[in-house]
Amino acid sequence: MKSIRSILLLGLALIAALFLVQAGLLSWGQRSIEENVVAKVQKNTIASSQLAELALLAQQVRRYEKEYFVYVTNQERRDNYIKEWTGTSEKIAKLLQTMRTNADSAYTPEDLNKLSNWSSAAEFYSAEMKKIFGVVNDRQAAMGAAVSAGSASPPASISAGSAKVSPLVVASSLPQFLPIEVNAMITAGKDRLSGVLIKGVSEMSADKTKATLALPEVTKSEFNKLWTGMMTSVVAGLLIALALAIKLPAAIGNPIRALGEAVDRMSKGEIEHPVNVAAPVEFDTLTVAVERMRLAQRTLVQRIRARASGN
Secondary structure, rough: OOOOOHOOOOHHHHHHHHHHHHHHHHHHHHHHHHHHHHHHHHHHHHHHHHHHHHHHHHHHHHHHHHHHHHHHOHHHHHHHHHHHHHHHHHHHHHHHHHOOOOOOOOHHHHHHHHHHHHHHHHHHHHHHHHHHHHHHHHHHHHHHHHHHEEEHHOOOEEOOEEEOOOOHHHHHHHOOOOHHHHHHHHHHHHHHHHHHHHHHHHHHHHHHHHHHHHHHHHHHHHHHHHHHHHHHHHHHHHHHHHEEEEEEEEHHHHHHHHHHHHHHHHHHHOOOOOOOOOOOHHHHHHHHHHHHHHHHHHHHHHHHHHHHOOO
């Protein structure tokens, strides 16, 4: 049978192991909450900030596009809006590149696929607008060349069959684009930008906001897991303590009771039954001593009986 010391050490070792388990649970809980809550808040904040900036830039580039079309016949105003549009378009491309790099892991693989589509839409829209800038500038240059050619000899007229045509009339054959005309040219580009990028930004922003608002529930779930683990370890500790409370008194009390009964039998003359008590090793010496006492008492009784029978 195991010794009392080994039983006690085993129980204490199990309790110490439970303390280590609890420490591990706390560490795991802290790390899990940090990863699932703090990290998500940080990532969603970064993503939401970038999405808000992208939405603002997209609205700005569309506004500069519209202003360009409104003032398409005014070269100075037109050139100014080309500059504003170009600067904003470059910011969009740069921001999309930063978002696709995903250095902060703020976007999921699904998000990155959407960002790739947004980049394609922005590039297509940009290419379409630049085509319009080129067409409008080419028309303006052609008109300027026609006017300059006519102005080189103001008094002269250009023959067109039997009629004579003024150089200014020739220039007027290359009219400037009207706002409605250039606006029609960008239909495919702006539809793709609005339908893919602007709409996509709005939907992803809503998803990120929803995910952030759901984090309290995630936190609650993580704490519930931690609480369950801690309570399980506490219950296990109580069971071990209960087992020790039952085992240790029994390991001490049962041998003492058995040895007491053996001594009591011996005192009543019952000396034929060997003293063989199943007890922890701490009781081995006492058990051997009682057994030796029984044997000595039996030998003494036998001698007395032998003398009595001899007389």
